[in-house]
Amino acid sequence: MTALLLRDLTLALRAGGGFGLSLAFFLIVTVLVPFGVGPEGGVLGRIAPGILWVGALLACLLSLDRIFALDYEDGTLDLMATAPIPLETVTATKALAHWLTTGLPLTLAAPALGVLLNLPTAGFSWLTLSLAVGTPALSMIGAFGAALTVGLKRGGLLLSLLVLPLYIPTLIFGADCVRRGVEGLPTTTPLLMLLGITLGSVAILPFAAAAAIRVNLR
Template structure:
């Protein structure tokens, strides 16, 4: 598993679809939003948690089609399917590699970009916590979508249509954690909800992804 993780990390950086692309897209979304809303610190501060979460979600979505596509094209996925390593572990490692190269940089960049959106001082900690808890679910759900569309030519649009509805609960409760934290409100309920969603996704979705891959690789 360690060797597979290192291989996927190298491929992500070498292919240019990981760290740099997602982070650049996140920056563009935040900057363009700030320009569109205008120099209104109060309004920017109110919408900052939602904008940061939406930007992170779209940045994660941007590189999902490369999670399994490269391995399918060169035949590596067929070899992994017949390897001693369970297919559930394979998709879990690929989701982890996607999170490390895409989700984790977004978590680290969010507080910095929050300055551009006049995010209240107490919100910097909670936007980081919310993204740190929620983004692993985005990567795992995205891997499930990639497993469904693997082998489909130009399946990026279909992948987006399949995955976006599944992202909605994480987006709602993650943004609510950041918003309530920025406003100094009680956030027990949304924090527990986003944590529960992530735990449930991490526990169940790899099995669904592996089952879909077995069907597609027959």
């Protein structure tokens, strides 16, 4: 498992696409918003939690199809399926690698982008916390979607169509946590729900993803 994690991280680093692209995309989306809605600080500050969460979610989506597609094309998945580690571990590990190269950098970069969007001071800690708790769910759900579409030639668009509806609860609770934090309301409920979704996804989806991969390898 460590071997697989290290390999995936090395590959992401060497290919250069892993960290950089998603972060750059997140930045660009955030920069585009003021051009769209106008530079007025009050408006931006009010919509900042939602924009930052939607931006992080889309940036996450961008790199999903790489989770399994490359390994499928070069035959690695075939060999993995006959290796002594269970496929469930493989899918969970690859989701973890995806989170380390996408979700974690996005979480760390989000406060800086919050400044650009006039996010009120009270929101910063909640933004970081909610992203840290919620993005693992995004990676795991995404890995499941990637497993479903791994055998398809042009699976990218379909992957978005399948995964985005599954992201809705995470987005709702994540953005609401920040919004409540900004308004000084209690944030326990959305944060706990977010944690619940993450833990539930990590507990169940590796099995669903492994099942999907087995079907796709047939």
